[in-house]
Amino acid sequence: MSHEVDEYNSKDEPKETSGGMDHSPSDDSSDWRRTKRVYAYCADRLGLDLLVDLGQKKLVPIHRTTPFYYLGGMALFLVIVMFGTGVLLALHYKPSADRAFDSVQSIMTDVQFGWLIRSVHAWGAALLIAVLILHLLTTYMMRAYRRPREYTWVTGCFLLGLFMAFGFSGYLLPWNQLAFFATRVGTAIVGVVPVVGEELLIWARNGEDVTGDTLARFHSLHVSIFPLIALVLLGAHLFLVQKHGMSVPDAAAKAAGGKNRVPSIPFVPDFLLRDAVGWYLAIALLALLSAIFPWELGEQADPFGSAPEGIKPEWYFMFMFQALKLIPAHVFGLEGEMLGVMFFGFCGLIVLLVPFLDWGQRSRQVLNGLAIISLIFAIVMTIWGYLA
Amino acid sequence: MATRNGSSSRRKWLLQALIGVVSATAAGIAFPVLAFLRPRRQLVAGGLEVVAPYKVNQLERDANGEWPAPFDFGGKPCLLIKKPDGTVKAFNAVCTHLECTVTYRSDQQDIFCNCHNGVFNTDGQTVSGPPPKPLEEYDVTLRGEQIIVSRS
């Protein structure tokens, strides 16, 4: 609560605790004394001092690209929103092929504010992936993945993959036409992986085709297995962020004349307050989107009906979907699909290994070139996918 | 020592206002969440298990000779029939031919579709006429005189 910043020497402002609280230790109101007593009681028994230490130590450098730091906090906030709304949805959702659609329809019509919770969950997912992608790109641009933060990057990459898997598994749960066929196509892609593809496909679908069994599997992945993995990875990621502090980009350090000459603010509460502004804006955006564009329900899946027109995956899979659609059936005697899947797998691996590939001016130029090309590729493919 | 000036009292005011407004937003979030936790409206015991609006002893023709009309069962009309031996059965009353609603003819012990003369027996099997498939049957559970219809 009382974080003294000795270096702080403002002329206009009175010397303040950067705790930012109204009460300073010198304020001897009874209120404050009571708070102090409660804190002391808890700190003593719950080891709060460790957390407080961690909070106090963390500083956030202020420079031109500081706004990028908000993305991580924003992602964390959205993850919390997703956990919250997800837990709520699970209270009304019924994971079986013949009841899933009805129960989601019921959530949208009969359950009070069901439309809101479901729409926030669906819009939140889209927003989360967007924020994560921006987080990844800005981290790359600031080269914040360098020693000693390699594993912060690696865990982050895994988290992005995991949240995409969250999105993919969650897309099927309403058991509507679009989701059913998108899942069929999406899982079929797994099947073209060499050697283990077929086995993987059977495993992913929990059978030879997308059925109620697939729904059961996707549901269990979505609500229990993925969240557990997410907690572990997120814990590791946050621990590493906390451990290594915020990375200062080269340009900012140079502009300030040395890394240690970059001005900074304490994370608690200054940066947290700024984060909170973003979070409120995110809540407002989600409420706005949900109230005005409630997430669609579609038509109940008919496994034996023909595929509906315009089946499309979630937007963040669109570039892959479109690229795989365009790839010819056979390239150099190899199956086109397989080649495409291998290519995307390889791209993913490169992204994951960025911290270990950036070993000099030359390799960085190659990486930057690749990054720009793949970014343009993904954007073009996504737009193409939506226009087609 | 910190001096108390305008700026500080402004902070104090801001902080108090902030606490109030943040509480208001928290309440704004808590309200839909608490409302969401309540059971859904309209439905008694799930969309696929409904207590029929008729008791067993009400399953007979009324003064006009009309059999109790089908009731809404998850968006589909559900026809209840009672055989002479007292067995109660429930069917999806949508004719499998061209989706007219069928009726029960208790005197002839069959289910009849007015539109194209389709006849089903009391097990929902087609007896004559154009219907291509038997009627969809629902499960019936009796709790005293109460009829509970469910779809597995």
Add this chain to the structure above:
Amino acid sequence: MKNLPVILVMLVSAGVLLRMAEQQTVAQVESENTTEAEQKIAEATSRKDSSCMKCHGEADLWEGDRLRYFITENHLAKDLHWKKGIQCDDCHGGNPESMNFREAHSAEAGYRVISTPQDIPQFCGHCHSNVEYMSRYSPSPKTNQESDFWTGGHGRRLKENPEAGVANCVSCHGFHGILPIDDQTSPTYPKNVAKTCATCHSDAEKMAGIDYHGRPIGHDQYELWSTSVHASLLMEKGDLSAPTCNDCHGNHGAVAPDVNSVASACATCHVKIGELFNSASMKHRFEQASLPGCATCHGKHDIHQPTDDLLGLDMGAVCASCHLDGKFGATLAGSMEAKMMGERLKELKERIASSEAKVEHAEQLGMEVRRAKFRLHDAHTALNNARVAIHSFAQEPMKETIEKGLSVTQEVDEQAEAALREHTFRRIWLALFLVPIAMAVVLLILFIQTQPPPTIQNLEH
């Protein structure tokens, strides 16, 4: 001992070779056995007809006009009779075991001659009119085809004049390649019946000069029927229960339904309407005026989806054609009844349309109104029932179903309005929810501004 592996390999390979040779001979013997057995079976089954086919299956023996006597098993392969094991002589009679032409085709041996088309119904009836024989194939066989045929229009004309060129059994069923009616390629498959009839009945030349009940028979029936609601149901929707020629005119005893029994033909499917019409006074009026029941208003072959415009006194209304001019003793009072019915229908239709619009509006606003939409089916059903009730030619029977439809539309309206209210509620909720959030954001920014500015600190803690 050094050579041991080599010897072992040689021994093993020799063993394998021997085993393979053995298997080969066994296989050969087996294949010889099967061909022998097959031949025996083939001989046994074609024993009788082999003498028919010896001549009739010989392509060189037949030419020109007589080529139609050239029959091989290939010709018969798909034939329903052939598949059931019925042989040449089962239909044609004669002595299949004789190789002498005269003996084989002699009357003593029971050879049945077809000299004119007149002989054909009897030829088929030899079995098909024989209850005892037909019972082998069906527990309650139909054996009235031949007798039906002679009572029908085709049969009567055939009896009068063997060379009339009218249809007989083979015209529709074919002969050596007769297919069951449930075979999709059969000319008697429901979807093909109209086309089969049309081969003659759409032929202007063939139909020229033929009168039916004093009127020329015409050749436009198929064309007219093709535009009908029945044809589109049968041909496009594939509803095999939809009527084609034979469903109204009969199968073998094809005639046009009698003027007064048109309604009975229609009522085989349109049960409820038939019931209402039969008990309506209008039926007797029609009978008195020799008007052909249903066809008076709905037409004969080109029966289209009826519209509500048919009812009433306006342009295109069928009631008007008699009631306005007082034809056949039709009264203006009767036409008022029709007008009232038309207005009731219109009311329900308008209410349904307005409910639909409301539901649609709610749907466009992104509200979930599937249930209300589904409920609208009931209103449509009520409307259809009301349309059925028109055929009682009185307002009263229609009233109940109209009222039911109106109550459904009211219910749907309520649901749609509830959805619209919910839509408004969501916006109000959003606005209310955004107020504290906007305030929180503003206050947070103001508060952040009161926080101390950034300082230079050691970032490497």
